[in-house]
Amino acid sequence: MKLWAGRFAKETDSRVNDFNSSISFDARMYREDIQGSVAHATMLGEQGILTKEETASIIEGLGGILADIESGALPFDPEAEDIHMFIEAELTRRIGDAGKRLHTARSRNDQVALDVRLYLRREITAVRGLVTELLSALEKQARANKCTVMPGYTHLQRAQPITFGHHLLAYAQMFMRDDSRLADCARRMNECPLGSGALAGTTHPINRARTAELLDFDRPTANSLDGVADRDACIELLSALSLIMLHLSRFSEEIVLWCSWEFKFVELDDAYATGSSIMPQKKNPDVAELVRGKTGRVYGDLMALLTAMKGLPLAYNKDMQEDKEAVFDAIDTVKLCLSTFAPMLATMRVLSANMRRAASGGFINATDCADYLTKKGMPFRDAYKITGTLVAYCIGHGKTLEALTLDEFQAHSPLFENDVFDAIALDTCVNGRVSQGGPGLSSVEAQLAQLHAFLQGAEK
Incomplete structure (x- = not known):
C-alpha cells in the first residue's frame, strides 16, 4: 500500500504507477536520502519531538539499510514509488x-529538494576534480610547447x-572559468531546504539551523x-x-x-583513436568526435x-520530477567526457615541424x-x-615575404632596411609580441605560472 493511500478509495492504475514512479533513476540518491533522514531524526530527537529511544532506533535502522544497499544485500524494489518511499517503508x-515517526515535520517535497542539493554538491566536487586533471594535462603540454611556433x-x-603553448593556454583559461562557475554554483546551492515542509513549514518546534549544520549547509x-x-x-x-x-x-x-592529413599538427596515441572496418590506413579521432557529439x-x-520549469506556479508540481534524469544524464556525460579527454590530451604527440612549416x-x-x-x-x-601590395607581389611571383630581396622591399618603400628580415622572422614575430x-615567451611563462598556481590551490 502507498504511504499516502489514506485519501483514496481504490488502488492506482498499474499504468499510472509505472508513469509516476521514479525509483528507476532516483535510486542513485540513496546515500543522500539516508544522510538527510539521519540529520532530520537527530534534530527531532534533540527537540524532544522523538524520544531518545525512537531516535536511536531510526538512526541504527537507517545505518543498516545503507550498509545492506551498498553490500547488495538489499536490492531496490522496482515496485516502490521512489527512493524516499522505499527507504521509509524498509525502515518501518x-x-x-x-519508522513511521521519521516523517514527522517533513514532506517528501523538502526531502526531495534536500536530496538533490546533497547529490549535486557531491557531484560538483567530482566534476571539479576532473576539470583539474584536464588542466594539469594542459599545463604539461603547454609547458612543453611554449616555443613551438604554429x-x-x-x-x-x-x-x-x-x-602551440599559447594556443593551449587559451583553453586553460576557459576551463579555469568553468571551475569557478562550478564553485559559485556549489556556494549558492548550499542552503538547506529541509524544514520547508510541503510548502508552508510545520507546526512542530523544529530547529532548521541545526539540521543545516548537521548536513554542512551554510544556512537554511x-x-x-x-x-x-x-x-x-x-x-x-x-x-x-x-x-x-x-x-x-x-x-x-x-x-x-589537427589530426587530419591536411594539417597533421598532432597525432593521437593509439589508445585514444580507432580504425576503420574497411580502410586499413585510417586512424580516426573518435574520442574527440564523440565529445563533440555529446555536447x-x-x-x-x-x-x-x-x-519544464518555465510555467510552473508555486510551489511543488510533479513536472519537477523531470529534473533528475536531465541532471543525472548531464553529470554522467560530462564526467565521462572529461575523464576520457584528459588522458587523450596528455598522450597526444605534437608534430612541431609540421606546425612550423x-x-x-x-x-x-x-x-x-x-x-x-x-x-x-x-x-x-x-x-x-x-x-x-607586397603580399600581392609575392603571390604573383610565387614568393614569401622573407624570400624577397632588399631591393624588392625598397621598391615599395625606402623605409625598408636590412633589419626588416629579422623583424619578419617567425621567432621574432612571436616573441616580439610582448603585450x-x-x-x-615572457607572457606565456606568466600564463603558465597562473595556471600552476591555480592547480596548486586546487590540490589543497
Missing part, C-alpha cells in the same frame, strides 16, 4: 512504528604566428515556498556543464582538424529542464611587416596598404 518493516587562425585562415533556505519550488541549482549546474561541453567541443573540433546531449538536458606559409608575418614600417614613422594605414596575454 525493520523497526516498526518508530599559425594562429581567424576564419580558419592563417592569420598571425603564435605558439529563507522561504519555505522557494525551498521546495526552486530548481535553480539544477539549472545553474546544467548551464555550467553546458559551457564545459562547449569548450570541450571547440577543443575537439580543433583536434579533429548537444548536455545542451538538450539544460533545455529540457528550462522548459605551416606557419612559414600564408603570409602570417604581414602584420609584423606593417608594424615595422609604423615603427619607422609611417602611419599604420599607409603601412597596411604597402604591406598588402600581456600574448604569445611572447
Whole structure:
C-alpha cells in the first residue's frame, strides 16, 4: 500500500504507477536520502519531538539499510514509488512504528529538494576534480610547447604566428572559468531546504539551523515556498556543464582538424583513436568526435529542464520530477567526457615541424611587416596598404615575404632596411609580441605560472 493511500478509495492504475514512479533513476540518491533522514531524526530527537529511544532506533535502522544497499544485500524494489518511499517503508518493516515517526515535520517535497542539493554538491566536487586533471594535462603540454611556433587562425585562415603553448593556454583559461562557475554554483546551492515542509513549514518546534549544520549547509533556505519550488541549482549546474561541453567541443573540433592529413599538427596515441572496418590506413579521432557529439546531449538536458520549469506556479508540481534524469544524464556525460579527454590530451604527440612549416606559409608575418614600417614613422594605414601590395607581389611571383630581396622591399618603400628580415622572422614575430596575454615567451611563462598556481590551490 502507498504511504499516502489514506485519501483514496481504490488502488492506482498499474499504468499510472509505472508513469509516476521514479525509483528507476532516483535510486542513485540513496546515500543522500539516508544522510538527510539521519540529520532530520537527530534534530527531532534533540527537540524532544522523538524520544531518545525512537531516535536511536531510526538512526541504527537507517545505518543498516545503507550498509545492506551498498553490500547488495538489499536490492531496490522496482515496485516502490521512489527512493524516499522505499527507504521509509524498509525502515518501518525493520523497526516498526518508530519508522513511521521519521516523517514527522517533513514532506517528501523538502526531502526531495534536500536530496538533490546533497547529490549535486557531491557531484560538483567530482566534476571539479576532473576539470583539474584536464588542466594539469594542459599545463604539461603547454609547458612543453611554449616555443613551438604554429599559425594562429581567424576564419580558419592563417592569420598571425603564435605558439602551440599559447594556443593551449587559451583553453586553460576557459576551463579555469568553468571551475569557478562550478564553485559559485556549489556556494549558492548550499542552503538547506529541509524544514520547508510541503510548502508552508510545520507546526512542530523544529530547529532548521541545526539540521543545516548537521548536513554542512551554510544556512537554511529563507522561504519555505522557494525551498521546495526552486530548481535553480539544477539549472545553474546544467548551464555550467553546458559551457564545459562547449569548450570541450571547440577543443575537439580543433583536434579533429589537427589530426587530419591536411594539417597533421598532432597525432593521437593509439589508445585514444580507432580504425576503420574497411580502410586499413585510417586512424580516426573518435574520442574527440564523440565529445563533440555529446555536447548537444548536455545542451538538450539544460533545455529540457528550462522548459519544464518555465510555467510552473508555486510551489511543488510533479513536472519537477523531470529534473533528475536531465541532471543525472548531464553529470554522467560530462564526467565521462572529461575523464576520457584528459588522458587523450596528455598522450597526444605534437608534430612541431609540421606546425612550423605551416606557419612559414600564408603570409602570417604581414602584420609584423606593417608594424615595422609604423615603427619607422609611417602611419599604420599607409603601412597596411604597402604591406598588402607586397603580399600581392609575392603571390604573383610565387614568393614569401622573407624570400624577397632588399631591393624588392625598397621598391615599395625606402623605409625598408636590412633589419626588416629579422623583424619578419617567425621567432621574432612571436616573441616580439610582448603585450600581456600574448604569445611572447615572457607572457606565456606568466600564463603558465597562473595556471600552476591555480592547480596548486586546487590540490589543497
